[in-house]
Amino acid sequence: MPEGRPPIPADLERAVKLEAGYRCAIPRCGHQRTQVAHIKPYRDVRSHEFDNLIALCPNHHDLYDRTKEINRKALLQIKANLAEINGRYGELERRVLDHFVVARRNHRSMHAAIQEYFGEQDADGLFEAFLNEAVRQGVDWNESVQHHVKALAAGTIASRQQPPASIELAYGLGLMLRNLLRDGYLKLAKPPGVAGSTTLTVEHYQLTSEGEEFVDRWSRAQSLEFEGDDDRGPEVPTE
Structure with missing residues (x-):
């Protein structure tokens, strides 16, 4: 000091x-x-x-x-x-927003690393790249390995433009998400999970398109006060 x-x-x-x-x-x-x-x-x-x-x-x-x-x-x-x-927003709501910010950051980092290592590829190209890497590392080649590598390549391509947008919470916590739900940033994605025949276990919540935009603006240090217009100012660098 x-x-x-x-x-x-x-x-x-x-x-x-x-x-x-x-x-x-x-x-x-x-x-x-x-x-x-x-x-x-x-x-x-x-x-x-x-x-x-x-x-x-x-x-x-x-x-x-x-x-x-x-x-x-x-x-x-x-x-x-x-x-x-x-x-x-309450404590749980802020934690949920934090979850999406971090999950989407990690998603971007993962795909950036894949692209840097393997280059820009479609599903078939990424399959060949993954396969060559597996062979290089001495993985025993068989039909099962081929199936899993192909599924991994297809899943990687499919997820490239789909950052994480859902979260699983214990049943009943939705009451503590009422403001995010009411503001239209979050929605119940699936019916509650059931264990046995009567016991409710978990609920799946998903960002709406407005919620994805809200999280994106927050993570980029842009104003959260807007009414859907296009005059939102430049992105402010934060990292």
Whole structure:
């Protein structure tokens, strides 16, 4: 801490970290080790105010303060989005939104890695590439292996444009998702699962097209306040 700068009060630091769920506020991160960062530099404001503080992991704190790879507009929008989401949705609803942000991030990373390693391929090309890789690694070739590799290639291609959009929850938790359901971002995808003949077990919830757009905008630090028009401003880089 710079000499002469007072520490952030403990209760204020807790409030800032609680706002982000005790995780990095960058939606695509979620790291649980966080620091409290000033959005507008302390040297300019000379104070610690809740509206100017945000929880960041050490990596994103460094990307903002030192290398400037995250801009101030991004953090201001993320701060505004946190206020909107926390004011509208309960803890489980926020966790469900986090689930989709992380799942879709991992989906993009997986397909980017596949494309980088095997190149841009259709299903047949990816089957041959997977097969050659399996042979290279000494996998014993037989009809069963061929069947599984072909299914893997077809599934990989099919999922390329279909990021994860569903989640399985214990039966009854839908009551705690009422705001996401009411806002049209989530829907019940399948009837409750049944164990035996009468015991309800799980429910499957799925993002609607509006929900997919909402999650995408949140993960990209774009405004969540829009009415379906096309004037939504540029995407703000966050990673």
